[in-house]
Each structure stands twice: as C-alpha cells, then as structure tokens.
Amino acid sequence: MVQAYVLVQTEVGRAGDLAELIRGIDGVREADDVTGPYDVIVRAQADDIDALGRLVVARIQRLDGIARTLTCPIVQI
Template identity: 35%
Template sequence: MVHAFIMVKTAAGRSEDVLASVRELDRVSEAHVVAGDFDIVVEADAEEVYDVLHAASSDVSGLDGVADTKTYMAID
C-alpha cells in the first residue's frame, strides 16, 4: 500500500469548492483546508505508486479551481 500527501494550491476563493470535489475522489482518504503555503492537504492511498501519481496528476490537478499540486510519498 502506498500512502501520499498531495499539497494543493487553489485559485482565490476556491478552497471550499475544491475540497468538496477532492473528498469525492476514490483514492482520497482525508482532505483538509489548511493555512500556509498550500490551501488543501490531501491524503491518498493506493496499491501502486503509479496509482497515487495518477490521482495527483490527473484526478486532483484536473479539478476546476486547482492551480498547482505537489505530491509527497510517505516512506514509513
């Protein structure tokens, strides 16, 4: 099992809308609006690294209102 954190920057005023959409994605286990350099932190789980990367690069990044993402794989 692969666990990852996807950091999401949203367009101004779009955090709540994006959060609702992110929480509906299959591989997302948790998602929260946060204060800091990013607007939303998403936790994703999948069987393979490719699946997590697809979730970040296509599923999350493709949502309306998403400006940028960074993905961090958990190694513990």
C-alpha cells in the same frame, strides 16, 4: 499500498469547495482546507506509486481551480 500527502494550491477563494470535491475522489482518505502556502492538504492512497501518480494527475490536478500540487509520499520504515 502507497500513501501520500498532496499539497494543493488553488485559485483564490476556491479552497473549501475544492476540498469537498477532492474528498469524493476514490483513493482520497482526507482533504482539508488549511491556511499557509498551500490551500488544501490531501491524504491519498493507491496500490502503487504509478497508481498514485495517476490519481494526482488525472483526478486531482484536472479539477477546475487547482493551480499546483506537490505530492509527498509517506515513508514507511
């Protein structure tokens, strides 16, 4: 199992709506709208790094209003 934080920049005024939409995506554990350089922080999980990439690219990035994402895999030691 792979988990990651996905930092999301949205179009102006869209963070709350997009956080709600992202919460409904399978594999998303949490999605919160925040202040700062990113608008939404997502905690996601997938079976492996390839599936995580597909989740971000095919499901999150394709939402209308998403400007940019940065995926930060969680390191388990």
